[in-house]
Amino acid sequence: MSTLQQRFPNHYSDAPARLQAYEIPERGEPGKAAGLLLPASESEVGEMLRTANETGARLVISSGRTGLVEAQRPEGEIVLSLEKLQQPLSFSLADGRSFDFETGLAPEAHGDALAAWWRDAGKPSVDGASILVEGAMAVDALNQILAPIDLMFPMEMGSSSAATVGACVANASAGANAVCYGTATHMCLSASGYWGNGEPSGNCTATRWRLPSPDALAIDSASVNTDWGLIGSQGAFGVITQLRLRTYPVPMQREAAMLPVADMPAAMRILGAARAAFPGEVEEFEFIGRSALELVRGLRGDAFRWPFETDPGAPYFVLLQLKTPDPNIDLAARLYEFLAGELDLQDELIGYAPLPVLKAIRHSITEASNHRMRALGGGRLSFDTATPVAVFGDYLAGLQAQLEADFPQVEWIAFGHAGVGGAHLHLLGTRESPVKASAAALIRRVIDVTLAHGGTFSAEHGIGPKWAEEYAAHTTPETLEGLLAQKRRLDPNNVLNPRSFGFDRLLK
Ligand SMILES: Cc1cc2nc3c(=O)[nH]c(=O)nc-3n(C[C@H](O)[C@H](O)[C@H](O)COP(=O)(O)OP(=O)(O)OC[C@H]3O[C@@H](n4cnc5c(N)ncnc54)[C@H](O)[C@@H]3O)c2cc1C
Structure with missing residues (x-):
């Protein structure tokens, strides 16, 4: 019997039937777990880490298990699952x-209790309010709690029903x-x-968002800010067990439209114009490549509805979403004026x-x-890239042209967060021509x-581990040394996520 x-x-469990669920990642091949640790309290996370350091055990962190870079997939390590926190x-x-939540209630009941406290307090202003939660609360659960007082935690990802706030903060998830x-x-x-060595971390802080200049990268999870400690460091240095999160008002109005565009440079010109016309009110600007939309149409079958009278036949589409805190202005009319007036779009293209x-x-x-x-049966390569917004349109157009010319056998699906220059690219192979080749x-x-x-x-x-090589x-020796120095200081035995960033090789 192991010390843990x-x-x-x-x-603790090492029953194979129990481990199986933790061996299958969101994407990629199944791994192999040596055991499963399920801490029931924050302090137990620290105790488990200290024991792992004494015994040389290696752990991978697992929360909602929706991560896409194989960090939560064990390869002989023990899984440290935070799911009870x-x-x-x-x-x-x-x-x-402040209001203290009772333990053990469902999110809706927590939301009702919070709303009752707020009403009894005379509905005070919630500007600048914050919420303290354990690390493995799911994003959707948090929003269920905040919704009755018209607040939100604005992570919008396709995975938010399971993805946890601790992981999102650790991973600098964007959405x-x-x-x-x-x-x-x-x-x-x-x-x-707790740091990887089992010592309490104290409070780690980051900075508030300011939209960077169009010439700078807005999102980049290949850049770890070591000054932020646990925040944005992807479980490399320690485990987040508790967070104080900002809350944001649910906008009084939202309006959105899907627009066909001739190419991605044209899409980015729309973003520039929308930002100038609606400062601070562009809540989303997503792009969808033609092939992605065709696949959704195929999947949904008769249930699919084009938001246009007829298919506009464009190679790309964008989804522009505006918000306002003002209940009285006619946001739909303002959006229409912008699209039909400033952008000169025909009604059938809105x-x-x-x-x-x-x-x-x-x-x-x-x-x-x-x-x-x-x-297709030929596998898939998935990429999550970003460039500065100023060059994003040219980047996608250039990349697509190169891939179509040099890899005609590969199917290209592109979509993502054009507002911050982010692209999700899926490259699919066929049975005859698998992408692996x-x-x-x-x-x-x-x-x-x-x-x-x-x-x-x-x-x-x-x-x-997916992008470790x-x-x-692509990291400068100085930056790499900064990351490794922090790892040596806070997790000297490489207990936590030992293969992420290639630590197992880099620390030798
Ligand atoms: C359909 C789908 C859509 C997605 N869309 C987006 C998107 O739009 N934007 C985006 O950014 N991501 C997206 N993701 C990826 C994923 O949801 C995020 O990476 C999310 O942060 C993972 O949360 P999780 O709780 O599932 O973490 P897990 O998968 O359980 O953990 C992954 C890794 O995160 C770290 N980690 C987890 N919890 C902690 C913690 N408490 N402390 C320290 N480190 C921790 C560890 O390194 C761990 O190994 C998507 C995933 C899917 C499946």
């Missing part, structure tokens, strides 16, 4: 008054409305937990539909890509073109 098992008999702790107003609110790191006032219909199209792309991959050349080409445009090969999904290859 002896010390935590009720919170999902309680809200307290809600604080800017004037210092569809990063153009407005930044990444999860910016939504976090402070995070605390794709209006209820917001959930437009969102459903955007959020179906991954599922549609999964279906297509299975049907040309994987090295494809990866090289995508990364080279991305870097040539001042971009990053990991915009928001992190490094994990690229990280080492």
